[in-house]
Amino acid sequence: AQSVTQLGSHVSVSEGALVLLRCNYSSSVPPYLFWYVQYPNQGLQLLLKYTSAATLVKGINGFEAEFKKSETSFHLTKPSAHMSDAAEYFCAVSYFLGTSYGKLTFGQGTILTVHP
Amino acid sequence: ETGVTQTPRHLVMGMTNKKSLKCEQHLGHNAMYWYKQSAKKPLELMFVYNFKEQTENNSVPSRFSPECPNSSHLFLHLHTLQPEDSALYLCASSPGGREHYEQYFGPGTRLTVT
Numbered sequence: 001a002q003s004v005t006q007l008g009s010h011v012s013v014s015e016g017a018l019v020l021l022r023c024n025y026s027s028s029v030p031p032y033l034f035w036y037v038q039y040p041n042q043g044l045q046l047l048l049k050y051t052s053a054a055t056l057v058k059g060i061n062g063f064e065a066e067f068k069k070s071e072t073s074f075h076l077t078k079p080s081a082h083m084s085d086a087a088e089y090f091c092a093v094s095y096f097l098g099t100s101y102g103k104l105t106f107g108q109g110t111i112l113t114v115h116p
Numbered sequence: 117e118t119g120v121t122q123t124p125r126h127l128v129m130g131m132t133n134k135k136s137l138k139c140e141q142h143l144g145h146n147a148m149y150w151y152k153q154s155a156k157k158p159l160e161l162m163f164v165y166n167f168k169e170q171t172e173n174n175s176v177p178s179r180f181s182p183e184c185p186n187s188s189h190l191f192l193h194l195h196t197l198q199p200e201d202s203a204l205y206l207c208a209s210s211p212g213g214r215e216h217y218e219q220y221f222g223p224g225t226r227l228t229v230t
Contacts (some may be wrong), residue, residue, distance in 0.1 A: 004216050032217050034217075036221075041223075041224075041226070042224070043120070043206055043208075043221035043222050043223045043224050044208075045124075045221070046218070046220065049218065051217075086165040090159065091230040095217075101227075103161065104161075104217060104219055105215075106211035107158070109159075110157070
């Protein structure tokens with residue numbers, strides 16, 4: 001069975017500080033991993049994805065994430081937070097087996113607050 | 117229109133009403149999904165359609181009735197809802213087939229049941 005855990009339901013940083021949002025996954029087969037962002041009153045937007053290519057993945061808005069198999073982690077980082085980064089972030093896991101489809105399993109979300 | 121659109125964006129309905137939510141995707145995808153997002157709860161997958169065929173129903177109450185007339189359109193018909201059904205309903209699409217996983221979301225319909 002696959003699952004994903006986001007450590008910390010709320011993260012608060014100062015503008016310009018490092019952003020680190022944590023995600024650990026559990027999967028019996030090699031996973032595909034995703035980060036989505038949700039701004040207030042909007043749907044989810046794909047930030048970045050890992051699909052078994054490079055382990056360091058760069059996404060939109062300056063975010064990146066590193067797939068670490070030994071730690072079963074896929075943490076999201078950004079070197080310098082902007083006020084506009086304030087949103088809720090979701091980690092999701094999926095896998096593809098033969099011809100079966102890869103249903104996304106989402107974490108519970110982390111709300112990022114950025115202080116001036 | 118681009119991406120995934122949903123209408124209406126906001127809906128208030130009484131428990132005896134019947135209403136429908138509409139989703140349309142302009143991405144040429146073959147799979148579509150309905151999710152429910154409630155406060156303080158993880159995103160809940162409700163239904164999955166792949167090439168117009170329903171492939172998943174996650175024990176959703178029968179007061180929610182999905183319809184997928186073609187790969188571009190998805191509806192969620194609502195009747196005799198309960199106040200606990202108030203939530204943000206999100207539609208998503210993905211290429212389908214071997215590429216189910218990369219999903220693109222619409223902006224959602226904020227539903228309030230009074």
